[in-house]
Amino acid sequence: MLCFALFDLDDTLYAAETGLWPAIGRRIELFMVERLGLAAESVPALRRRYYETFGTTLNGLRAEHQVDAHDFLAYVHDLPLDEFVRPNPALDQMLARLPLVKVVFTNADAAHARRVLGQLGIARHFDRIVDIHARDFASKPAPAAYEAALRLIGADPRACAYVEDLARNLAPAHALGMLTVLVSPQAPALSAGVDLVIPDILALEAALASTGRLPAPSAREAV
Numbered sequence: 001m002l003c004f005a006l007f008d009l010d011d012t013l014y015a016a017e018t019g020l021w022p023a024i025g026r027r028i029e030l031f032m033v034e035r036l037g038l039a040a041e042s043v044p045a046l047r048r049r050y051y052e053t054f055g056t057t058l059n060g061l062r063a064e065h066q067v068d069a070h071d072f073l074a075y076v077h078d079l080p081l082d083e084f085v086r087p088n089p090a091l092d093q094m095l096a097r098l099p100l101v102k103v104v105f106t107n108a109d110a111a112h113a114r115r116v117l118g119q120l121g122i123a124r125h126f127d128r129i130v131d132i133h134a135r136d137f138a139s140k141p142a143p144a145a146y147e148a149a150l151r152l153i154g155a156d157p158r159a160c161a162y163v164e165d166l167a168r169n170l171a172p173a174h175a176l177g178m179l180t181v182l183v184s185p186q187a188p189a190l191s192a193g194v195d196l197v198i199p200d201i202l203a204l205e206a207a208l209a210s211t212g213r214l215p216a217p218s219a220r221e222a223v
């Protein structure tokens with residue numbers, strides 16, 4: 001039986017079409033140009049290298065430019081969230097029905113996660129936010145990030161579903177024994193490490209129910 005649902009945050013709990021994640025990407029590039037004095041034309045290739053080598057731009061900048069993580073994260077998330085993300089009552093209701101302990105597992109920081117959850121109107125469902133600081137900068141898809149998350153929430157991976165928009169971040173979760181769910185409007189063919197594909201987060205409840213691994217609704221979440 002499942003007991004925990006771990007959720008990626010950006011482009012998972014809200015749809016990619018909101019444009020928030022690309023806007024954060026533009027803030028990241030602005031930080032690299034304005035704060036670090038890097039040439040704008042060098043930034044996209046540098047970010048690609050950091051993504052492949054260090055998992056995130058932040059970890060690349062920490063390794064090679066001694067960037068302060070709190071300063072960086074505050075800068076890149078300094079955006080008018082309400083212009084991108086709208087309250088999602090249908091998601092609020094689906095999460096209320098889902099009889100699992102819900103956890104955000106993000107490469108961003110808890111401050112950003114809390115603001116996004118608040119804007120979506122779903123903060124009440126999340127028992128825990130496992131952010132980049134809680135894991136001492138172990139970022140997905142490094143296996144250490146998943147091991148730290150499991151340790152922090154006290155979960156057996158076989159009792160966890162992990163929901164995420166990037167297949168590369170699902171593979172390590174699958175290797176540990178989690179049930180992996182890819183959120184992808186493009187409906188790609190199933191790939192290694194992906195158990196289920198859903199077009200939108202609202203399809204999660206039916207997808208999990210189809211596995212027969214959802215417990216009966218708990219008294220705590222029953223409305």
Ligand SMILES: [Mg+2]
Nearest residue numbers: 008010011165
């Ligand atoms: Mg994401």
